[in-house]
Amino acid sequence: MLRFNVSVHARPRSLHLGPIVDNRGLRLQTLAVSPMALGEPMGVSFEAVQSHLNDLPRMYFEPDGSFVWVGEAGDLKxxxxxxxxxxxxxxxxSVEMKGQCPEQAFDMLLTAxxxxxxxxxxxxxxxxxFIDEGEFRRFTKIR
Structure with missing residues (x-):
């Protein structure tokens, strides 16, 4: 299970390693990202994301781009x-997301x-x- 409050962005072309930061008992390799570098397109259209997310069970997607996705009743967690x-x-x-879900469900969101x-x-x-995907997965696993 992953727990997160995150904004997801396409990896910018201009990116440098930032400092290593201690957070919640983990040493995280951060990324130094200029605000001007953010904004690389993520490679899919809003409509494609909407279509993909609408196909997920128990997903509620609004035309303004907001969504809520819940686990199946009876899940252990x-x-x-x-x-x-x-x-x-x-x-x-970009995408802003907050909550918790199994890693497989998170991958389904990222695929969209x-x-x-x-x-x-x-x-x-x-x-x-800012961190890369590997650091994100390590940081967000619920202990």
Whole structure:
């Protein structure tokens, strides 16, 4: 199970390693990302994301881009992800998501956003840090 409060962005072309930061008992390799570098298109359209997400069971997607996805009743651990997708110039720009879900469900969300063809970086909202996918998965696993 992953727990997160994150913004997802396409990996910018100009990206540098940031400092290693201690957070929640983990040493995280951060990324130094200029705000001007954010905004690379994620490789899929808003409409494609909407279609993909609408196909997921127990997904509620609004035309404004907000969504709620809940686990199946009877799951050993209940879960829910709330989010919103943003587009710009015909392509997905970024996604904000908060909640918790199994890693397989998280991968289904990322697939809707263009992964694995598009590499992502993750901005931890509470910590105000950018990290890559490997660090994100390590950080968000519920202990």
């Amino acid at each position: 209940s879960w829910q992800v709330d989010g919103i997708v943003y587009d710009r110039n015909g392509s997905l720009h 956003f263009g992964w694995p063809e598009t590499d992502f970086i993750f901005q931890l909202a509470d910590e105000a840090l």
